[in-house]
Amino acid sequence: MSEIFMISDTHFGDNGAILRYEGRPFKNGPEMDGTLIANWNRTVKKEDVVYHLGDVAWNMDKEALKALISGLNGRKILVMGNHDRNFTVREWMETGFEEVYSLPVVLEGFFMLSHEPMYVNSYSPYGNIFGHVHGNPMYRDKSSHSFCACVERIGYTPVQFEKIKNEMSREQRLEAAET
Secondary structure, eight states: OOOEEEEBOOOBTOOSHHHHHHTOSOSSHHHHHHHHHHHHHHHOOTTOEEEEOSOOBSSOOHHHHHHHHHTSOSEEEEEOOGGGTTSOHHHHHHHTOSEEESSOEEETTTEEEOSSOOOOOTTOSSEEEEOSOTTOTTSOSEETTEEEOBGGGTTTSOEEHHHHHHHHHHHHHHHHHHO
16 A cells, blocks of 8 residues: 655755755765665655655756656655756656646645645644745744654655644644643
């Protein structure tokens, strides 16, 4: 049986800027890429679906990106981020994504998948799974209506959608208990 996973802000191919800006625990870009790829392929099976919530790569040409994407397990779906605008939707599909969206996607009628966080509160009729903010402490890792899927917050490994839903439900119970 296949599972659904989420991940954001891998920034494959970055030669060090993301390491400095976000304090990623790698010596260099190739070590980061190797760890991200190994974690991905250890976690995701061939038949699984992975929603990448944007900022896939940095400064990689299309052929190098195609080789990298083809080496990642699962059926890959991209919700484009601000650093993904260097390729068109068609070009991203040519690199190996089965579906590519330039706008948020709704999953299961409740979960808005986006690159940048969307406005949500406890009265919102939906939840938001997002990336973009990396380790910025102004954004919570999770709440009853949100979950940050940036690699810095999920152990540099795709996270199961079921786990995200469970975490958000747990937060909802905690928030209800506080009122």
